[in-house]
Amino acid sequence: AIAAAFPKTEYQRCIVHQVRNTLKYVPDKDRKAFAADLKTIYHASDEEKARLALDRVTEKWTTKYPNSMKRWYDNWDAITPIFKFSPDVRKVIYTTNAIESLNSTYRKLNR
Structure with missing residues (x-):
């Protein structure tokens, strides 16, 4: 839908969600080492x-x-666009949690 409305838009997948989705299949005993490797x-x-x-x-x-x-x-x-940015910018955009939180607040207000 985004690409249809804004054809030049570049889509960035949330790294935090990508990592979480990967680690949910890894048992606790290997999770810390696996996460360090993902990093x-x-x-x-x-x-x-x-x-x-x-x-x-x-x-x-x-x-x-x-x-x-x-x-x-x-x-x-959808993961690679993050590498176009400096490390400081990456810290801000690697997750969509702030946006999701804002949208959640809007939904609550609209109810």
Whole structure:
């Protein structure tokens, strides 16, 4: 719908939700190490390094959790726009939680 109304819009997937959706299939015993490995992807300095990190994380964890990284590959086009921005800007836009919170407040007010 956004692309239809605004054809030049670039869509950025929420990194926090991407990580949460990945970690929900990982047991507690591996969650901390897995999350640290995921961080190497979205903290990479550019898209090329992020893709290499994605491949490394997938290679490391695919034997234990074969489908855990599938969504990262499926959503890669919607994840990569974040690498066009500086680290300071990335901290602000890596999550949509602030926007979701604002929308939730609007919905409550409109009821």
